[in-house]
Amino acid sequence: MGSFRSPSSRIIAALLISCSSFLISEAYDALDPNGNITIRWDIMTWTPDGYVAQVTIFNFQQYRHIESPGWSLGWTWAKKEVIWSMMGGQATEQGDCSRFKGNIPHCCKRDPTVVDLLPGTPYNQQISNCCKGGVISSLAQDPVNAASAFQLSVGSAGTNNKTVRLPKNFTLKAPGPGYTCSPARNVRPTKFVTQDKRRTTQALMTWNITCTYSQFLARKTPSCCVSLSSFYNDTIVSCPTCSCGCQSGSCVKADSPHIASVVSGSSSNNPLVQCTSHMCPIRVHWHVKLNYKEYWRVKITITNFNYNMNYTQWNLVVQHPNFDNLTEIFSFNLKPLTPYASINDTAMLWGVKFYNDLLMQAGPLGNVQSEILFRKDPSTFTLEKGWAFPRRIYFNGDNCVMPPPDAYPWLPNGGFGPGVSRLTILACLLLPLVILYRPM
Template sequence: MDIFFSRFSVVLLVLISWNSFTTTEAYDALDPNGNITIKWDIKSWTPDGYMAVVTIFNFQQYRHIEAPGWQLGWSWRKKEVIWNMVGAQATDQGDCSKFKGNMPHCCKKTPTVVDLLPGTPYNQQISNCCRGGVISSWAQDPATAISSFQIFVGQSGTTNTTVRAPRNITLKAPGPGYTCGPAQHVPSTKFMSPDNRRKTQALLTWNITCTYSQFLARKTPTCCVSLSSFYNETIIPCPTCSCGCQNSSLAGSCVDPKIASVVPALGKNNLEPLLQCTNHMCPIRIHWHVKTNYKEYWRVKVAITNFNYNMNYSQWNLVVQHPNFDNITQLFSFNYNPLNPYADINDTAMLWGIKFYNDMLSQAGPLGNVQSELLFRKNPSKFTFEKGWAFPRRIYFNGDNCVMPPPDAYPWLPNGTPNLETSPFIILLITFISVLILM
């Protein structure tokens, strides 16, 4: 009996540890300080409430909010109503039947707010609004990593001691994945006048911090990686069922590419995927091909393919971890930014498309791919083609960790082949000459 309870305790401890691990997935080792911070700045009091500016800051280095954009929700603590909004709108007015004459913008106890679309009339805009809820990642473009709106709240209290912060804050961006903490009273935000000559500050400021978890966002991965090289004819595909299997409901619907043109899509940027039928069933595949070997350099081709007929990936980005990124020399048709969460290690790069050229990864089909080539300088103390060293350690697409092939499946050098020092053309030429001599 004692042995039984001892074993049961061990199993219980393992289960508790596993559960704890899954809930800590919000921590990202490549972006340890990344989060979305929502600032709620009360700037003036009104006869029955206040006017506030709410600002969403995306401090995540490479995870952005794409179309159809963010949705922000909360619960009022008292009987608050929203009299008016500038730069955003509530999705549902709710029951405002008790009001006569001037109707509130929203009377719901739990409002949901969305950004306005580009082209909104100027008198309904404020700074950093009206991009359809799309927010860039901080490393891609800090200027557009912010979204703001103005809100006029009534029946809320008109002093610092009578007003209450909203609670149960939720952020969908555009789907689930973010968990928001409670509103915290922080030192009041300071503002500069447009001419930078006068400084003012908010009457009261609350901060809400939201963190992302891929585990909470979706039940299956969203991307996978395939590999190939010039020195091995084997192409390593994405692992089978990387993002689900064709017979599984978790993978979503799929169609044969031969008949895809006659299958109506559900609409652009629809959260329900309609995938091209593949063995991996991932919306996105990244292919890393070791293309060429020179005396002092080596070259890689990276291709990203969209298998989702329902999604255009705007402002997409790729994060790649490889030890030779400290010696990257040239990049073609992608932007590049090093990510150094730990100052003494420079092995992680963020890649994204050039604006108005290939920053949109189109829906599945002939245009559903983007590609680039990377040129690296060899570091004699590190460089080798042996044991799969030339392939990435980790790849993220739009902030989600992609499924990699197992390391023992990587395209290795043929047995007995020394580390290559010349181009494959020279090697083939030498081989051909040797055959002629033997004949």
């Protein structure tokens, strides 16, 4: 009796295992296996009741950036610490400072939340790498701007290496959820080289916190989808229905006569998506455009269906085996990504600065497009079995929903259509004979 399991219980167990595997794998990105955000907390000097620290947020993710309205960093103090003052950032709440008289701290909360200052902040409140409104570029796209920093003076804390305590429960929103942060840990103190490179100094103590991203934690539904077409087939394979959710009263019809008033009256922080069958804010279309003797050409179009969002510094990651033979790309930047040294099948694409690096909100200007010219490798190139279409596509670091492989456009002389096997065709041919000769 104890070892018996009903078929239904075995199915439920299998589903639980598959779901848990999905959750674990979602936090690991095979195209960016070492990508993370590292927060470095450097204690620079001791003060009579605490210390002055510089906190730096490094984005080591190849293509996932932090967009407007920017990051917010939170933690819980180990003791009864307060923040006396800050430069390059500010706490969102002061908290209860009633126990202090005279000089009032900048923040007395046990669990403060800190945000970046805005561009244009007075120079005497800035430090290096601050004041960008919390926006941090991805490492591959703009390594110079892939970090953000602030400085804080901490009081009611330890005043030496033995009495100071590490903050706990770090949280990073960038700008929404999705990141899970490790506990702070002691590491070797950071060394700093002076501007003239003639002297090296070092922090008194350094703590590191590592934050990793999970698309599953970031949002309940995907944020983008992929559609496909080709010169050799009139069929356009649309994004799968309900890729990012199904239609409800929250979407806006593109031909609505009141669209302007609806858009102007909505909150800019919430998505306002055009009514479509897929309901995705972003659609990426891959079109196999031309087939030459030695080359073949693809057109990529990214369309924004969100009336409340301009995507600044957008990027696209595409996995396709022919990137090893890329010849030319028009009107986009491109950088090969090689997470595994022996395989060159992934590339990151983004807009040209001051030209198409801003993907405008939904409407006539809400799209960007480019074309890619590939050289054919005779040993691998084929237009059969969907080889010319991408294996996966990311937009701004999120995995987009692909159409099912059996729906891809197929060659006119490719025999049978998608989803129809030869066994099915044979069964259909034999069916009249079975009916004709069945026993009465």
